[in-house]
Amino acid sequence: MTTLNADPAELQKFSDLAHRWWDPASEFKPLHEINPLRLNWIDDIASLAGKDVLDIGCGGGILSEGMASLGATVTGIDLSEKALGVARLHLFESGQKVDYRLVSAEAFAEESPARFDVVTCMEMLEHVPDPASTIAACAKLVKPGGHVFFSTLNRNLKAYALAIIGAEYLLKLLPRGTHEYAKFIKPSELSRYSRNAGLTPQTLTGMNYNPLTKVYALGRNTDVNYLLHTRRET
Template sequence: MIETNADDSEIAKFSALAHRWWDPESEFRPLHEINPLRLDWIDQHCALSGKTTIDIGCGGGILAESMALRGAHVTGADLSEKALAVAKLHLLESGAKVEYLKIAAETIAEERPAHYDVVTCMEMLEHVPDPASTVRACAELAKPGGAVFFSTINRNFKAYLMAIIGAEYVLNMLPRGTHEYARFIKPAELSRFAREAGLDSVEIIGMHYNPLDKRYSLGRGTDVNYLMRCIKSA
């Protein structure tokens, strides 16, 4: 039996806010604002239409649903019943088709090995006890030659100032306590996790927030938020 790689307190934290997931002015506003950016980046590299895709840690379904609307055949996996209930309810409004499952990444990887063309795991690795285990599960889910996308937060003083002090205490963009600095992951660490899981890291790109115009952009510099694109070795 696979031991679940999850933190009950983290699940409870996001479950308590689940009813606000699709409110673009709520605590999830940053996810709504970055979603077009990350969606276009993923679509640009793997042409989502017609692809079998799974979003690990899908929460209320913001990314999963948007990939489905681009024509992908999407599975969303999460351990929060409340978040998944909200995700399923929103499908009635959007008309999108997504298979939502309450299941751990490691469990579905055992059930569906090498099943997906595209695997996404965004803003989740910093919330699990063993991120390397999640990376391995994502690798196992991908077909040989498939694309795997991660996003997370770097671990350094600048990231602490920007992602915790700035975002949670100064700008109030996120609820206080959303992130724990010790769980942030350096790009070199994530690259090692990926390599050990049989993934080739082909791109690392930073995600930047400009507090003056309140806009996000992708570009050089991975000091705080960053995304990684990997290909599963054939």
């Protein structure tokens, strides 16, 4: 029997907030603000129109809907029933088409290997017990030569100070307890996990927040939040 790669406390945490997922002034405000950045970054690299795309850890569907709006055929998977319920309900408001499924990345990889042109796994790896297992599932789900995109948090003192002390306690951008520092992942670790799974790292990009202007931007600084583009070996 395969152990589910999920933390029940993490699932409960996001399930309790699920009804607020599409409120741009809620705890999910940062996701709404960074979504155009990460969406454009993905589209610039992979050209989403006409692609078969999988969004792992889709939550309420903010990124999933964004990719669908650019012409992708999108499947979103998550292990929170409440979040998926909110995601499905929002489709009636947005008019987008996304196939949402309650299934783990590992189980879906057994069911649909090498099915997708693009796989995204954003803001999720720092919430699972075994990120290497999730990354291996991403590699199995994407077609040879296909794209896999990750985003997560670096593990260092600056990331602790800004992502936890600053964002959760001082600026209150996120609820307290959203992140656990021990689960943060260094870019070198994420790159190693990716290579071990048969994914070749391509581009490493930082995502930074200016507390004075309250604006997020992509750049070279990967000290805190960062994104990694990989491709499956052919």
